[in-house]
Amino acid sequence: MSSSKGEEKVQQGSLHHPLRRAPHYASDWTDAWNYRVVPATALIFLPSVVLPGIAFSLDLIETTEQYGVAEVLMSSFMAAFIFSVFGAQPLTIAGVTGPITVFNKTIYDIIEKQDNPPVYLHFVGWVYLWAAIIHWVTAILNWCNFLKYVTLFSCDTFGFYVSWVYLQYGIQKTLFHRHVRRFLADYGMPISLIATSAMAYWGRFNTTNPLTLPVQGAFEAAQGRAWLVRFWQLEGKWVGIALPFGIVLWILFFFDHNVSSLMAQGSEFPLRKPPGFHWDFFLLGVTTFIAGLLGLPAPNGLIPQAPIHTTSLVIMGRPVKRDEEEDVQKGNDQYAEVPVAVVEQRVSNLAQGALCMVLLTGPFLHVLNLIPRGVLAGLFWFMGADALQGNGITQKLLYFLRDKKLTPADEPLRKVRKSRILMFVATIAAIGFPVIIMLLLPVRMWVVPRMPFTEEELAILDGPTASPFTMESVGGSL
Numbered sequence: 001m002s003s004s005k006g007e008e009k010v011q012q013g014s015l016h017h018p019l020r021r022a023p024h025y026a027s028d029w030t031d032a033w034n035y036r037v038v039p040a041t042a043l044i045f046l047p048s049v050v051l052p053g054i055a056f057s058l059d060l061i062e063t064t065e066q067y068g069v070a071e072v073l074m075s076s077f078m079a080a081f082i083f084s085v086f087g088a089q090p091l092t093i094a095g096v097t098g099p100i101t102v103f104n105k106t107i108y109d110i111i112e113k114q115d116n117p118p119v120y121l122h123f124v125g126w127v128y129l130w131a132a133i134i135h136w137v138t139a140i141l142n143w144c145n146f147l148k149y150v151t152l153f154s155c156d157t158f159g160f161y162v163s164w165v166y167l168q169y170g171i172q173k174t175l176f177h178r179h180v181r182r183f184l185a186d187y188g189m190p191i192s193l194i195a196t197s198a199m200a201y202w203g204r205f206n207t208t209n210p211l212t213l214p215v216q217g218a219f220e221a222a223q224g225r226a227w228l229v230r231f232w233q234l235e236g237k238w239v240g241i242a243l244p245f246g247i248v249l250w251i252l253f254f255f256d257h258n259v260s261s262l263m264a265q266g267s268e269f270p271l272r273k274p275p276g277f278h279w280d281f282f283l284l285g286v287t288t289f290i291a292g293l294l295g296l297p298a299p300n301g302l303i304p305q306a307p308i309h310t311t312s313l314v315i316m317g318r319p320v321k322r323d324e325e326e327d328v329q330k331g332n333d334q335y336a337e338v339p340v341a342v343v344e345q346r347v348s349n350l351a352q353g354a355l356c357m358v359l360l361t362g363p364f365l366h367v368l369n370l371i372p373r374g375v376l377a378g379l380f381w382f383m384g385a386d387a388l389q390g391n392g393i394t395q396k397l398l399y400f401l402r403d404k405k406l407t408p409a410d411e412p413l414r415k416v417r418k419s420r421i422l423m424f425v426a427t428i429a430a431i432g433f434p435v436i437i438m439l440l441l442p443v444r445m446w447v448v449p450r451m452p453f454t455e456e457e458l459a460i461l462d463g464p465t466a467s468p469f470t471m472e473s474v475g476g477s478l
Contacts, residue, residue, distance in 0.1 A: 016278075017088045017274075017275075017276025017277070017278050017279035017280075017473065018088055018276060018279045020088075020274045020276065021088040021273070021274055021275075021276050021279075024273045024274070024344075027273075028090060028273075028344065028345050028346045029345065029346060029347065031343060031344060031345045032343070032345035032346065032347035032348070034343045034345070036312065036313050036314075036315060036343045037313070037343060037345060037347055037348045037351075039186030039187060039312055040309060040312040040313050040343075040348040041347075041348045041351045041352050041355075042186070042187060042190050043186065043187075043189055043190070043308065043309070043312045044093055044305060044308070044309050044312070044348065044349075044352045045351075045352035045355050045356075046190060046193065046355075049076055049093060049095045049302065049305060049352060049356075050072075050073065050076060050095075050356060050359065051193070051371070051376055052095075052305075052376070053072045053075075053076060053095050053096035053097075054069055054072050054096075054213060054376075055373075055376040056096060056097065056098040056101045057071075057072050057096055057101050057297060058213075058214075058373070059101065059105060060101040060104055060105045060108075060297070061214065061222070062214075063105055063108065064104070064105065064108045064120060065222065065223060066108075066120050066121055066222055066223070066295070067104075067222050067295075067296075067297060068214070068215075068216050068220075068221065068222035068223075069213065069214065069215050069216065069365070069368065070215075070216055070219065070220060070221055070222070070360060071221065071222060071294075071295065071296045071297060072096050072296075072297065073356045073357070073359055073360050074294065074296055074356075074360070075095070075096050075291060075296040075297050075298070075299045076095045076096065076299065076352075076353060076356045077353045077354070077356040077357050078287055078290060078291070078294075078296070078299065078353075079094035079095055079287050079299035079300075079353070080093075080094070080095075080349050080350060080352055080353020080354075080356070081350065081353050081354075082283055082286060082287055083280065083283060083287075083349060084346045084347075084349035084350035084353065085346065085350065086283060087276075087279070087280050087283055088274075088275060088276025088279045088280055089261050089264070089265065089275050089276055089277070089280050090344075090345070090346040090349050091264050091265065091306070091309060091310050091313070091342075091344065091349070092257075092260060092261045092264045092265075092280065092301050092306050092309075093260075093264070093301070093302050093305045093306045093309045093349060093352075094257070094260075094284075094287070094299045094300055094301050094302060095299050095302050095305070096297045096299055097256065097299075097300060097302060099252055099256065100249075100252075100297050100298055100299075100300065101297060103248070103249060103252065104124060104297055107120075107123065107124060107127065107245060108120055111123055118234055118235060118238045119233075119234070121225075121229045121231065121295045122229065122230070122231040122233060122234040122238075123231075123234060123238055123241075123242055124231075124292060124295075125229050125231025125234070125292035125293065125295075126231055126234055126238070126239050126242035126246075126292070127242045127245040127246045127249060127292070128246070128249070128288050128289060128291055128292030128298055129231070129242075129246070129289060129292055130242055130243050130245075130246025130247070131246040131247075131249040131250045131253070131285070131288050131298075132285040132286070132288045132289035132292075133246075133285070134246065134247065134250040134285075135250060135253070135281060135282065135284055135285025135288060136282055136285045138250070138254065138281060138285075139278045139279065139281045139282035139285070140278075140282070142278060144258060144277040144278045144281050147258050147262065147277060182316075185312075186312065193371075193375065196375050197370065197371050197372060197375050200372045200374075200375070201370070210372035210373070210374060211372065211373045211374075212369055212370060212371060212372055212373065213368055213369055213371050213373065214369075215365045215366075215368055215369045216365075217362070217365075218360060218361050218362040218365060219360050219361075221295065222295075225295070227294055227295070228293065228294065229292065229293060229294065229295040231292060231293070249288075249298070253284060253288070253298075253300045254281075256300055256301060256303070257280075257281065257284055257300040257301035258277060258281065258301070259301070259303065260300075260301025260302055260303045260306040260307075261275070261277060261280065261301055261306070262470075263303060263304075263306060263307040264301075264306035264307050264309065264310045265310070265470045266307060266310075267470075268339070269310050269311075269314065269339065269342050270339055270340060270341055270342060271342055271344060271470065272341075272342075272344065273344045274472075274473065275470050275473045276473060277473050278473075284300060287299055287300075309348070309349075310342060313342050313343040313344075313345075313348070314339045314341075314342055315339070315340055315341040315342065315343065316337040316338065316339060316340065317337060317338065317340035317341075318337065318338075318340075319337075319338045319340075395413075396413065396421055396461070399411070399413045399421065400418070400421070400422075412460045413460065415456060415457070415460060416456075416457045416460050416461060417457070420452070420453055420457050420461075421461065423451065423452075423453075
């Protein structure tokens, strides 16, 4: 009996999620016949995925000389293709992140100090293979169910740290007509990118000769190497040494990718199609293995790009009559729009990945080479505020700075003692990043409930990251 239950549990982890999503597969493509897909693709492609990935990789590219812009673009395409075509959560955007570039550079710094160091890409290939195997075991054994313990306490912290890496200045939502605001929200980032890049070549600005992005030949790997990395030729002792590095990479991706998936399917989004965390984590193992085979930086879920992607696909509309009456009673604008649906589809993710391959052609690589590096710094500022504005930690900190007379009477934080809000935020601030941030889970589970919070205060300060419908995929919420 226990054996059959175990087999059923394994099957649910490895097969149940894609089968659950399968009835919606055709509609995932037909539902893309919606205008929201156009701005979503424009928003995510160049300014959100490609350029940040290249910017994060610049130090890795220049230090190791084993990677180039082509590798970053190829990695982004591979992730977009696999997760958009085969994934159970196509709204989650994956690409090259800052942590993986730091991880790869750290490996390089360590092995280059050794006597007779191994071939770098061969060693990384084994690191990725070990990590991929652990990914597959994790998915098959349902270990992603551990996500039921991930609450807003963990996601807000992770998003807060990442957002401060980007830190942008956003648009004031009270300016202009709502259609103008929507247009600027959809296309403001790519328009700003093009305008500021062009400004560097206008008039006297052109004399500054700004540093630009480094590129190679069309579809050419770094240093003209072959695309296939023969990592199986690595000496035996280094294969074993690669294992602990693979475990560290698995820990990083387990939290990073799954949290980005949770945030892309957060409770603020009215989603209707089922998720599949186990299956997508299995696919992440596939992309990690392929990355090692081709000598690419391994892709994983992006924050804040993944939730930004979902936000760009939200359809706004008038609330139902019951909510309107409640808003009028509270003195709010009864004409305010609220999210009523999300265009849940696969095309925007696939399209931005396909455009990465277009960038690998000669003419577009030349255009990419014209983008000043200084624009990327502004891009990070542009990207961060949108994530920070809705972050739970930011909201709690702003509550202290806001004039009490201007704080809405129905603000839930009014029911929480200020000393407890400070204690909650201070607990979050005490945790490190990124691997140590995993400690947020046991801290939230066993430490925070023992602190002097009432149940009502904890319910207001913290809560499930996603809706019960989404969390059902990992065994429900806490």
